[in-house]
Amino acid sequence: MSDIAVSGRHDLRDALDLLSDQVADGILHAEPVYRDTRLPAAAVQPLVRANLAEILAALAGETSSLDPARETGRVTAAEGMPLDLLQHAYRLAGLRIWEELARRLRARTDTGALLRASSRAWSAIDRSSNAAVQAHLEASAGLGEDMARTELLRGVLTGAVQDLETARRALGLPADVMLVVAVTAPGLPAVPTPDGAPAVPTPDGAPGRQDVGVGVVGVGVGPPRVSVRWLTHEGDRLTLVAAPTSDDAHGVLTHLAAHARTGASRPFASLGDAPAALAQARTAVRSLPPGQVGLSRYGDSPLDALLVADGERAAELAAAVLGGLRDRAARDEELLLGTLEAWFEHGGSGTRAAAALHCHRNTVLNRLARVAELTGRDINDPRAAAELYAAVRARRLHRPTRRPAAPRPGS
Structure with missing residues (x-):
């Protein structure tokens, strides 16, 4: 045999x-x-x-x-x-x-x-x-246990769970810590872990692949009393960080923000505030201009948060204030907008704005005069300057599609 x-x-x-x-x-x-x-x-x-x-x-x-x-x-x-x-x-x-x-x-x-x-x-x-x-x-x-924890976390973040103390224990979250909710847009890096500890496997095909459909909860490891829980929801990654201080929590989230668009809520202490924190984090991530990666914390840019909260009104503001610029060629429009932004960024100093733009101070002043001519708003008037700044921020956050150029005669 x-x-x-x-x-x-x-x-x-x-x-x-x-x-x-x-x-x-x-x-x-x-x-x-x-x-x-x-x-x-x-x-x-x-x-x-x-x-x-x-x-x-x-x-x-x-x-x-x-x-x-x-x-x-x-x-x-x-x-x-x-x-x-x-x-x-x-x-x-x-x-x-x-x-x-x-x-x-x-x-x-x-x-x-x-x-x-x-x-x-x-x-x-x-x-x-x-x-x-x-x-x-x-x-x-x-996997069944992980799926149950995932749905529990989803319920906490959306307000569907009422027994929050039981939820806290089931999720393994320490008591008496600061909590932060973050939203990371698609195109995700590894889930962060504090102090350079090994990354929790992501649902994006990394080693130890986990099914995005079930949104398995990730557990961060690192300094004592720092915990990371995450799931995938409606295409975004939602992350809940529990840490001794808000600085510790935001420090963990900087790992996410290194290569992805991430918005973070204000720190909070009770899981009952998680749904409001999720809304803050969603607003914060939308406050990042299109294509920009990094960590946007709710409250750091209140004007941007206001503009993204009502996109329709923000678009109307940009159109009303900056409409005259849209009649210019795209290159000229961008040049004037960039000069206006540099002027605001450098505290209204034409000299510092010129240094940042690598041009002469008089060039900056001439461009600003052109902005005043096209918009009817002089930056030396505080109220007009406020409208210009808000309109520029709205334009950057929403990036409207330019109208096609009018056909030339005989074309």
Whole structure:
């Protein structure tokens, strides 16, 4: 018996690539039962190959770690693959192994030996399948807990949860800490962890991939009493940070803001204030001009927050105050707006604005005079200057589409 098993195993090792392709193709394409699972090929193919190698080793009587089977159980649980499909995949692998083994041993006249080889092959399949099923069940239980915590956090942030003390304990949040809610727009870096600790896996395909659809809660590790919880909601990442001080909480969020648009709420102490904090964070992230990354904290730019809170009125303000500039060529309009912004940014100093713009002070003054001519507002009048500043900020935050240039005569 061992001669047939070993001989068959060595023969089948030569066919490992073929068998792997056949089984992976069955899982990904050929078998109708798998068509709605949307398993990624990048995950299926290496798992199939590793499992087949282990099964062939067991068929030859060698020690098998069953690690590939356990990993398969964990991955398929994370991907939401039902247990019956997981078991079917192992039966499919067993069938391909047996067909190839039988083909190579067909010339033998010892039917009993062939039957014993068949028994050994299916025994190896069952052993791997059982290990995968057990790992799948264990991983599914853990994912179920994470999903429950995710929905609990979602309920806290949206105001749907009333028993906030129970929610705090279930989420593992320390008592007597400052809380901050942050909203990070799509295009996300790794979830931050304090003091350079390893990043919590993100739902964006990073190692340890977690399903965006279930929005698994991430737990930050770092200094004592600093906790990070996050989920994906309506395309944005919502992050809840609990820390001893508001500075500690905002320090954690700077990791998010390094490569993504992030808005943070004012610090608060009670989970009951979380829904209001979420609204603040959404306003804060919208206060960042389009295309700009960084951390925008609610309250740091109250005028910008007011402008994004009512986009329609803000657009009307920009059109009413700056309408004359829109009749200029795009390059001229941008030059005048940039000069106006530099003048405001440098406290109304033409000299400092000129240095920032790399031009002469008189050039700045001439441009500002042109702005006054086109808008009817002189920056030396405080009320007119206030309207100009608010209009420029509204224009930057909303970036209206320019009207097409009027056709030239005869064109």
